[in-house]
Amino acid sequence: MTVAILGVGVMGEALLAGILQGGRPVSEVLAAEKRPERAAELTERYGIEVVDNAEAVKRADTVLLVVKPYDVGPVLDEVAASARPGQLFVSLAAGITTSFVEARLPGGVAVVRVMPNTPALVGEGMAAISPGSFSGDEHLAEAEDLLRSTGRSVRVPEKQQDAVTAVSGSGPAYVFMVAEAMIEAGVHLGLTRVTATELVVQTLTGSAALLRETGEHPTVLRERVTSPGGTTAAALRKLEEGGLRADFLVALEAARDRSRALSSGEPV
Numbered sequence: 001m002t003v004a005i006l007g008v009g010v011m012g013e014a015l016l017a018g019i020l021q022g023g024r025p026v027s028e029v030l031a032a033e034k035r036p037e038r039a040a041e042l043t044e045r046y047g048i049e050v051v052d053n054a055e056a057v058k059r060a061d062t063v064l065l066v067v068k069p070y071d072v073g074p075v076l077d078e079v080a081a082s083a084r085p086g087q088l089f090v091s092l093a094a095g096i097t098t099s100f101v102e103a104r105l106p107g108g109v110a111v112v113r114v115m116p117n118t119p120a121l122v123g124e125g126m127a128a129i130s131p132g133s134f135s136g137d138e139h140l141a142e143a144e145d146l147l148r149s150t151g152r153s154v155r156v157p158e159k160q161q162d163a164v165t166a167v168s169g170s171g172p173a174y175v176f177m178v179a180e181a182m183i184e185a186g187v188h189l190g191l192t193r194v195t196a197t198e199l200v201v202q203t204l205t206g207s208a209a210l211l212r213e214t215g216e217h218p219t220v221l222r223e224r225v226t227s228p229g230g231t232t233a234a235a236l237r238k239l240e241e242g243g244l245r246a247d248f249l250v251a252l253e254a255a256r257d258r259s260r261a262l263s264s265g266e267p268v
């Protein structure tokens with residue numbers, strides 16, 4: 001069973017690393033990558049064979065589409081003649097619908113849509129997967145199998161993928177922005193940048209572990225930190241006054257809307 005990854009940038013590499021870590025031999029994985037220097041880097045790092053898009057599709061049973069959303073149409077046009085019924089195409093491009101992909105491929109090609117996120121690089125990814133019109137349980141299972149060593153996955157109806165993109169696809173960026181802001185605030189309070197970074201990174205990591213391991217609702221965990229009349233209450237009051245919760249609502253609606261716009265081919 002050969003898997004081809006078309007477009008091996010940030011997300012493509014996370015998948016490639018995960019697939020290899022999951023035990024699939026490198027001889028069963030092909031890459032197609034437009035930038036020659038990137039292709040050379042991938043071969044050096046993973047020993048992977050890099051071929052052109054059409055050859056990758058010709059030789060693969062399963063094809064992962066990991067180019068930017070606006071490159072998906074041109075790449076599909078380039079490979080359509082090499083695709084055949086029985087193949088599975090898994091698209092990871094934000095906003096691109098399964099019907100967009102299906103319309104550009106021969107009938108009988110199964111399409112599955114996935115929204116991953118970058119913690120996949122360290123095996124802590126969150127992916128949501130949806131079937132297209134011609135894909136069944138075996139295709140979803142195949143996609144789940146490929147994603148297994150990159151983290152967790154859930155199945156969602158495709159109409160929820162724009163919301164998923166706003167929550168978990170883009171989500172790591174919100175967390176990293178919080179990390180940046182807390183580090184800078186620590187520096188303002190007189191901590192060295194090194195100390196502030198250590199404090200913030202471990203606080204975020206520890207808080208995430210606490211959420212996961214206790215299974216407690218975040219409200220309960222937040223209340224446990226917030227002593228009556230104490231320091232946390234003083235800080236949270238400022239965040240509430242700044243409109244943090246409303247900001248998240250507005251921000252995630254903007255991400256959801258941008259995902260919808262990408263699906264109608266709106267340019268960058």
Ligand SMILES: NC(=O)C1=CN([C@@H]2O[C@H](COP(=O)(O)OP(=O)(O)OC[C@H]3O[C@@H](n4cnc5c(N)ncnc54)[C@H](O)[C@@H]3O)[C@@H](O)[C@H]2O)C=CC1
Pocket residue numbers: 006007008009010011012032033034035038053066067068069071075092093094115116117118169170
């Ligand atoms: N980076 C992220 O956090 C996430 C990205 N995605 C999706 O993953 C896809 C890829 O995103 P990134 O990896 O961040 O972008 P990227 O720009 O790092 O990677 C895209 C790769 O595709 C290559 N490429 C471009 N045109 C090509 C062509 N015609 N043939 C072969 N290779 C080609 C580029 O050289 C590049 O290496 C996007 O559709 C994005 O929506 C989804 C969820 C999260």
Ligand SMILES: O=C(O)[C@@H]1CCC=N1
Pocket residue numbers: 094165169170
């Ligand atoms: O920003 C983007 O469009 C992609 C999709 C989700 C995360 N990164």
